[in-house]
Amino acid sequence: MRLITLSFVLALWFCTLTFVKGQDCLRNEFIKNPDHAKLDVSKLEDTASGETVRLPCAIGYVGFFRFKCNKGDWKKEGGRKCEPKSCGHPGDTPNGDFHLSILDDFVFGAEVVYDCRKGYQMVTRTRHRTCVEQGWDSALPICEAVKCPVIQVNDNVVVIGSSEDATYGNVIQFECQSNNMVLKGPSEMDCNDRGEWSSTVPTCEVIKCYAPEIANGAVTGPPKEDYNEDDILRYSCNPRYMKSQGRAPRCTKMVNRAIWSPTPECEEVKCSLSLTPTRGTSYTPAGRNLFLPDERVTVTCASGFWIFTKTSEQTVTCKEDGKWSSFTDCEPITCDDPRDPLVSSPYRWQRGQLRNIQRYSCETGFKTTNARGVATCTSDGSWTPHPLCEEITCDKPDIPNAVIEDPKTRYKYNEQLTYECKRNYELLDSTTRPAATCTTNGWTRTLGCKEIEGVCIILRVY
Template sequence: MPLVCWLGHLLAVVGLVLQPAGSLKAPCPIPDITHGQLEPAQNFTSGSTATLTCDPGYVPLGATSTVRCLASGRWYPRVPSCIPGHCSYPPVIDHTDRNPQREFPVGTTVTYFCRHGYTLLPGVSPVTTCLQNLTWTTIPKLCQEVQCPSPNIQHGREMSPRKDEYTLGQQVELQCEPGYVLRGSQRIQCWSDGTWRPPVPYCDKVCGPPPKLTNGQITSLKTELFLYGSEVKYRCVEGMSLIGDDSIYCTSDDGVSLAWSKPAPECRVVRCPRPMVERGRMTPQRFTFPYGAVVRFSCDEGFVLRGDAESRCLADSTWHPPLPSCQPVLCPQPHVANGRLNSTLDGKMWYQTNETATFECFQGYHLSAMSSTATCLPDGNWTPLPKCKKDGDADACEEVHYIKAAFECGVPIAEVKTLLEIQKLLLEVKKLNVELQNLNK
């Protein structure tokens, strides 16, 4: 007992002994104790005792919880107080560790974790709590030794004797049945979380050897195992044509079994006849036309292509699309404002190349050009058409507008120059006429 407490206790006893007989006894006050109270609850007089009772989760401060009321009206020893309670160290659980914590007041939670090579039992909480009665919530067995399930691989097996369970660090090697190939790692290991790493592989079905090609060969044969999606390509020996697709691939129609997408192509001698298009030309120029050969056509001047400009030699020795033809270029029926056709061709809707049409003007109009004819050109257009000018209109201005329109419509420069020369001569003639009229006056 500390010296101060011992002296206080001695003075209290001396005071009690020296108290005059018959003197008044002072009552002790009921103390206000946070989180606690004195029991029994009554009026405390000299010599009576009381016991301190703390609220749940609290404990008395000091060595004793019993006090006595002195004749002086004071409590001895001094009324203790209630402080928060603490739990002792949490229980030790096999194969676990916890955080390095030293104090555990009421309400503290502690979480356990399993040591390497062990894993938590399913459905068991690894947490314990310090209760108000200063005990820990019950916690059962938490950890069990890590075990990996036996790797299940369809169409495959383990190379070593099979077990029901495997412990941490154990390795397994796997292989597939004939006709299947292993997709993934051949060797796997049991990991600390009870899983296999790398993940358990699987056995994938493969296609059988690809069909052979008579008079040909496979050009992309790099493996003997043909997985889903594998492709092989074929080619024929020199002098023969490949009939069909040049490649096939390993696929599945039902999502389970694998097979080649189609039979192998064929190698045959295929020739198409020389394509002949009258009044036409062919490119490229060649002498033989094997299967798959492609040719393009164009027509001579004055003729236009009817049909497809390109054709291919098929396996049945025919051309597809069918060969085109070259038809003569035709010009549509020409029309002149304020005039009409005046020839045996009048009434025709189309005119062949080099055909000529003759025109005449309606009453009150006259031709403004030297020529009254137009000719159908090889490109399907007419030479410049004559124009019908109203009697009395200014010839020169009209001809200038006509020449301008012809130039803007794409008439060749040589023809425009010719028109200009003609108009120049026409102006000279008109000038001479005017001078002659002035001389006759």
């Protein structure tokens, strides 16, 4: 009976032990959970139900968590979130810049890449730095200025500046030893960001100009490969193109070069108008100031203005020489000196604008056709009245009881006439002469004749 009882107790203890063991929290189950990837589980073991473990964060992270085993399940019971460890600023390198290539903050696992600025080059092995547990790995990259090689020139060339230890941005200038020579090649070179000079080293040669390529034109005259100083270049332009300069190009030394001055160029022929026409002028089409050959423009003058041709409107055409076929500006209507030989020559005639007046007088024997002796400038550019002067004349007078000798219908200025009394008549005033003179104001005084007293007049009866 006792043996039976002992066997039963042992069996019960074994079952109990098996049940408790079956409720432990297993390490392998904890590791499988992806949420636990940032925890350091190197010291974690299977844990009995009811027990609590404290796990630090993995290398490169800060923080920890507590977990309690609850009948085979891991239960989080607080702690501090695992966050990447900060490495701080990775450091600036002179003449260089960096950017994050992995992650977006300076924390564990981040990587920065350094680049040298233009004209500088990396002299360290690596251009990367990575944030590890102990901080940023490797040394700070270093950028040094790119250098250009030393320049060698011949004896005729003068170098301004030093090419030794020349770095990006340095400029070297050149000129010739002799005033009778010019540079063939660049007058200056600069050290570029690749450590190369921007061009080849120049040489010096006797002043020469070479036949240029002229767009829309060509060199004329005997063909020549080169020209000496002061030689003239003859060239022509294609149809509808014209020389842009007024004088012929001459081979000229300019600083360290031989050039054509002015530059031989052919530009498209165009006729120009002012965008702000002169007063009293308008154009159709409006808003344009450049026109090609054969294009036309209508010039219209406002009231009181005319074109030099004395018209108020005309159409002009752009010619192939870049000039307009006629005048393109309106001007105020004016009246010039009429140059009338009958106007008194000592009188100074002023040029007048429209509706201006001018006082004047006439030569001897003539009088002003305007009673006030005033001329007015009219819209056709002439002075009115027209003519300005007229000849002074006198009509044949009627002298009572007198007979005029050699009578005429009209007499000129200062011309005289004589007369005599009819038979049995005598002068009214014996002190006057039987004569009269044509004057500016008409005939001089004529008194006529009176009947002689005491004389019988015999009437003849038929």
